[in-house]
Amino acid sequence: MLSIILARQGIVVERLAVQKTMINPETGGKDIAFDIYARDNSGKRYDIEMQRSGGVLVLKKRGRYYSAALDHVMLKEGEDYRDMKDSYVIMFMEEDYLRGSRPIYAFERMDILTGKRFDDGNHIIYVNCAYEDSSTEIGRLVHDFLCREASEMYYDELKKSVAYYKHDERGREEMCKEVEEYAKDYAKEYAEDYAKEYRKQAEEAKENEAKAKENEAKMKQKFDDMIMNAVKKKRNLKMTEEEIKSFIMDVYDLSEKEADAYIKRVQ
Numbered sequence: 552m553l554s555i556i557l558a559r560q561g562i563v564v565e566r567l568a569v570q571k572t573m574i575n576p577e578t579g580g581k582d583i584a585f586d587i588y589a590r591d592n593s594g595k596r597y598d599i600e601m602q603r604s605g606g607v608l609v610l611k612k613r614g615r616y617y618s619a620a621l622d623h624v625m626l627k628e629g630e631d632y633r634d635m636k637d638s639y640v641i642m643f644m645e646e647d648y649l650r651g652s653r654p655i656y657a658f659e660r661m662d663i664l665t666g667k668r669f670d671d672g673n674h675i676i677y678v679n680c681a682y683e684d685s686s687t688e689i690g691r692l693v694h695d696f697l698c699r700e701a702s703e704m705y706y707d708e709l710k711k712s713v714a715y716y717k718h719d720e721r722g723r724e725e726m727c728k729e730v731e732e733y734a735k736d737y738a739k740e741y742a743e744d745y746a747k748e749y750r751k752q753a754e755e756a757k758e759n760e761a762k763a764k765e766n767e768a769k770m771k772q773k774f775d776d777m778i779m780n781a782v783k784k785k786r787n788l789k790m791t792e793e794e795i796k797s798f799i800m801d802v803y804d805l806s807e808k809e810a811d812a813y814i815k816r817v818q
Contacts, residue, residue: 552592552599552661552692553589555688555689555692556599556655556676556689556692557639557676557680561593563591563592564589564591564592565591565592565687566590567587567588567589567802568585568587568588568589569587569588570584570585570586571584571585571588571801572584572585573585573620573621573623573624574744575788578754580755581616583616583617583620585598585599585600585620586598586599586601586618587599587600592809593636593659594636594641595637595638595639596621596625596636596637596638597632597639597641598611598617598618598620598637598638598639598640598641599641599642599643600640600641600642600643601643601645602642602643602644602645602648602677602717603645604645605797606648607648607649607650610642610644610649610677614640614642614643614658614675614677615675617729618638618673618675619704621638622635622638622673623750623803625638627806635672635773636672637660637672637674638672638673639674639675639676640674640675640676640787641678642675642676642677642678642679643677643678643680643696644677644678644680644681645678645680645681646680646681647681647682648677649677652688653679653682654678654679654682654684654690654693654770655676655677655678655679655689656676656677656688657674657675657676657677658674658676658677658692659671659673659674659675660673663772669761670787678693679693680693680696680697680804686707691706692705692706695709695710696709697702701713701717701718702714708720724728732786775813778803778805778813779813779816780816781798781799781802781803782795782799782813782814782815782817783817785798786817795814796810796811796814798815799813799814
């Protein structure tokens with residue numbers, strides 16, 4: 552899908568998450584959940600969204616907001632701005648809200664006086680799902696996304712997946728894993744609520760520096776305990792160390808180094 556939309560071959564996705572939540576650091580700020588979050592082997596980040604309603608203004612504002620959120624989490628403490636990689640927000644529009652009768656609309660920053668591209672690595676792309684032209688790659692991709700029957704799809708990758716989950720007994724059995732995904736979502740929601748409470752208490756404690764440090768240490772310890780308890784429970788369920796690491800990285804938004812450190816602390 553990325554290769555077709557970006558007209559670039561050789562993209563290798565090394566990390567993928569569905570409904571990845573990004574917590575707004577502002578107290579009471581609006582959190583968001585990326586429909587599909589991906590990172591390729593060069594470090595570029597992708598957010599893929601479905602825009603079903605709202606019109607052109609919501610479309611533009613949502614693209615701007617999600618793009619900012621995608622960039623916001625790209626750098627770790629101590630990293631330089633030069634370490635930032637390109638980011639892509641890709642939104643599939645149910646209708647041609649931009650009214651250009653084109654399959655794809657791609658936007659980047661530019662100098663409005665000269666028309667020269669700014670090249671800061673920020674990209675917002677809208678895919679028109681009302682576009683019908685099966686003679687083009689993007690037209691066939693849009694067709695497959697809207698198609699209900701695997702036998703009528705063009706792309707083998709999508710055709711095989713849809714057929715497997717709809718018609719193969721093993722595929723239907725794998726749908727039972729939704730229970731596990733529900734547990735992950737529940738854990739994420741719990742972690743998000745905990746993070747909100749942490750921010751609220753930290754903000755209130757600013758009036759007293761000593762109290763703030765004490766509360767911060769307690770909250771950090773509770774957060775650590777929560778992650779380590781998760782590690783223990785997953786070990787009791789006979790999950791491998793790699794599966795456990797992947798789980799806590801995804802649920803608690805940890806780096807690989809941070810996840811390894813937590814796992815080592817649990818004997």
